[in-house]
Amino acid sequence: MADESPLALRCQAVRKRFGSQHALDGVSLDVRRGEFVALLGPNGAGKTTLFQILSGLFVADAGQVTVMGVDMQRHPVRALARLGIVFQQPAIDLDLSVLSNLHFHAGLHGLPRRIAAPRIARLLDDFGLSARAGAPVRELSGGNRRKVELARALLHEPAVLLMDEPTVGLDPASRAQIVADARRLAAQSQAGVLWATHLVQEVEHADRVIVLHRGAVRFDGTPAALRGAAERDSLEQAFLALTTFTASPTPATERVPA
């Protein structure tokens, strides 16, 4: 991944607390266009809170989020227009057909039908779902439902794709398929992807891994650099080494160039 690709998403010194609990304690990260970045953190690390701030659902107590240089807090409509989001909880109408769900979403983004229809046809083809276009989403497998959500998130050709643990509840083969599809389609459209997960096997082929633990970035670099930094042979061991200690509440972030 070229370091010169335009910056798609920038998150600087973002803080968020719930009462006395620091959910995010000064998180900074960048995602470039065409880059597939895994945000890896154990339960409670702050991934969902960060995604809620990145997608404009929560306002941070401090810090700044920009999408293609547009400030999320000052210009939310413009910033959100460049974002595609797949939430952790499925958010799709089960009784509508695949096609109707996608056309409904295109309408929300103000896409005229003459532009939306060929894009939808192409995305359904890309995901191998053309034959199911008329089927109610309820009849689809969990993996295919997630593909519809991913297609929906890509419809308005976002610069950034946020995916919050999108493989929760899927079997290993469907999980691997969704990771591969998201990677391929994001590369095709040059969207920067931020993929939150707590599953180490999903980050193996990421361009970069950001390890979040207790609301702070503990590591930002390639999967190989993560193994090296933690002096462990496997990513799983490296992740555990970075996230199971209980020392200082704000250890220094390890930044390793890609």
Ligand SMILES: Nc1ncnc2c1ncn2[C@@H]1O[C@H](COP(=O)(O)OP(=O)(O)OP(=O)(O)O)[C@@H](O)[C@H]1O
């Ligand atoms: N609305 C809330 N009120 C109070 N505390 C919250 C709230 N949302 C999150 N937290 C706390 O903030 C911390 C970060 O939670 P968050 O859900 O962002 O983590 P996560 O990495 O997404 O975890 P998981 O993988 O379990 O979804 C946790 O300690 C959580 O209990």
